[in-house]
Amino acid sequence: MQGTERTKGKKTFLKKLLTFFLVVVFAAAGTANGVAFGADADPQETLTLKGDGIAKELQFSRSELEAMGTAVVQKEYSSTNNFPSTKTMYRKGILLETLLQQAGIKEDARKITFISSDGYSRTFTVKELLQDKRYIYRADGSRQEVPSMIAFSDSPKGFDSLEDIELTLTMGQRVLGEQTNPWFVKYLQTIEISTAKEEQWAAPTFTKSVGADGVRVTPAHPNLDMLKIYYTTDGTDPSLNSQVYNVSATYYQPQLNVPILASKDMEIRAIAVGAGKADSAVAVTTVSFGGSMFTDLGNYAWAKLPIEDLAGKKIINGMGGTRFAPEGSLTRAQFATMMVLAMGEEKGSATQSSFKDVSSKDWFCGYVNKAAEKGWIKGYNDGTFGPNKTLSRQEMAVILVNVLAENAAATATLEELKPFAAETRISGWARPYVARAEALGLIEHGHMAIESNGTLSYDAQGKALRAEAAVSIYRMLSQKSENTGLIKLQSK
Numbered sequence: 001m002q003g004t005e006r007t008k009g010k011k012t013f014l015k016k017l018l019t020f021f022l023v024v025v026f027a028a029a030g031t032a033n034g035v036a037f038g039a040d041a042d043p044q045e046t047l048t049l050k051g052d053g054i055a056k057e058l059q060f061s062r063s064e065l066e067a068m069g070t071a072v073v074q075k076e077y078s079s080t081n082n083f084p085s086t087k088t089m090y091r092k093g094i095l096l097e098t099l100l101q102q103a104g105i106k107e108d109a110r111k112i113t114f115i116s117s118d119g120y121s122r123t124f125t126v127k128e129l130l131q132d133k134r135y136i137y138r139a140d141g142s143r144q145e146v147p148s149m150i151a152f153s154d155s156p157k158g159f160d161s162l163e164d165i166e167l168t169l170t171m172g173q174r175v176l177g178e179q180t181n182p183w184f185v186k187y188l189q190t191i192e193i194s195t196a197k198e199e200q201w202a203a204p205t206f207t208k209s210v211g212a213d214g215v216r217v218t219p220a221h222p223n224l225d226m227l228k229i230y231y232t233t234d235g236t237d238p239s240l241n242s243q244v245y246n247v248s249a250t251y252y253q254p255q256l257n258v259p260i261l262a263s264k265d266m267e268i269r270a271i272a273v274g275a276g277k278a279d280s281a282v283a284v285t286t287v288s289f290g291g292s293m294f295t296d297l298g299n300y301a302w303a304k305l306p307i308e309d310l311a312g313k314k315i316i317n318g319m320g321g322t323r324f325a326p327e328g329s330l331t332r333a334q335f336a337t338m339m340v341l342a343m344g345e346e347k348g349s350a351t352q353s354s355f356k357d358v359s360s361k362d363w364f365c366g367y368v369n370k371a372a373e374k375g376w377i378k379g380y381n382d383g384t385f386g387p388n389k390t391l392s393r394q395e396m397a398v399i400l401v402n403v404l405a406e407n408a409a410a411t412a413t414l415e416e417l418k419p420f421a422a423e424t425r426i427s428g429w430a431r432p433y434v435a436r437a438e439a440l441g442l443i444e445h446g447h448m449a450i451e452s453n454g455t456l457s458y459d460a461q462g463k464a465l466r467a468e469a470a471v472s473i474y475r476m477l478s479q480k481s482e483n484t485g486l487i488k489l490q491s492k
Helices: 008-032 062-066 096-103 126-131 301-312 332-342 365-373 393-403 414-420 431-439 466-480
Strands: 046-050 058-061 072-080 086-095 111-116 121-125 135-137 143-145 149-155 163-170 188-194 205-211 214-220 227-232 260-262 266-274 283-287 450-452 455-457
Touching: 046 062, 046 096, 058 062, 058 096, 062 149, 086 096, 086 163, 096 126, 096 149, 096 188, 111 126, 121 126, 163 188, 205 283, 205 301, 205 466, 214 283, 260 266, 301 466, 332 365, 332 393, 332 466, 393 431, 393 466, 414 431, 414 455
Parallel strands: 046 188, 072 135
Antiparallel strands: 046 058, 072 086, 086 149, 111 121, 111 188, 135 143, 149 163, 205 214, 214 260, 227 266, 266 283, 450 455
């Protein structure tokens, strides 16, 4: 938010004070020597309009803007910042459209960039500022359409208490609560109008986490603090009137940005809306619970959705009939097979193996070979793989992190290691991988890891259960799918 993130106001005041002091000093000196100082010695704010989107370049001094007579208007505006909080302001200035008409704005003008005296800039589309209807929203629930303005006076109380401010872009809100305050470009010096076609925001993506009460869907975007994500949960396309995910900037109140809870079949649609670019395409993700595939998951509600999703995709198998055996362990060969299937890879050559204890006759030979070839899983120093050895939780964490191409040993930070600082059941070689798996959200809390006073209890050397493997693989696939935003939970 420009007004709170920069100390420009103080700097400008000091600059003006210094300039005024120098003018007084030199004026006195000039008068003493018989020299008259002209208008060019008056430090004036100026506003320049330029670019290929207008017929002619214009420049106005502040005094010229203030002297425009009937073109000077007073308007009331409502504004919401990205904390968020809302305020009402009273402003006086020149309508943006009036200045653009004087400069001869062209029909094919598409973008308008506002540049401050310190180089700060923000770009808007012509549609956003000149075509979309914007309003003042009052406390009594009423609204009134207001145009965009270049303001030079302001008051939070009323028009009878206006005070000078530096030239500032000001606009109304298209919907109640729209966070326009960060768009009020202050210390305005240049307006550049362009015929270049506006770009389009990238669509949001989604990540998902599974709990006993359903699936939490979290929208994501690389420019989260520059735009808003609007979403619907009924299958209709979202608009500015839809719910907002990131109601606060991530550096103010991130706790307000709550994931969407899906406790029943749901289709979530989302768009990214921000200044200067066209709204994004609609991103879609679905959550489908379906019927129960296995009958022995009563005590594993927290793992039911991942289990049935992966089983529906033939990544994991049941143990015959409607039995999954969530409490059962699994072998290293079984988990290697799951990883190859989960990543959509073809199994490797089964004619031979580089491991002493893996035969070409073993059903898992091709899968183990592929997992080893990809660098996901390694054998032991004696040349064996241990295909029938029970998989430990820390081995599972290492494999998952390797699949995500995370160089845990080299990049695990002290902050990532902190949650497990008091946990002695993690081998030294596995600790950075476990820490990275936790940072990536691959370790479920409540069953796999237990939280207590800011630390985690985690039996890394214990056996990985089949239910835990399903949850961990599902979370890993959510990480891999983040760029597509499409994860289909199927239970058929």
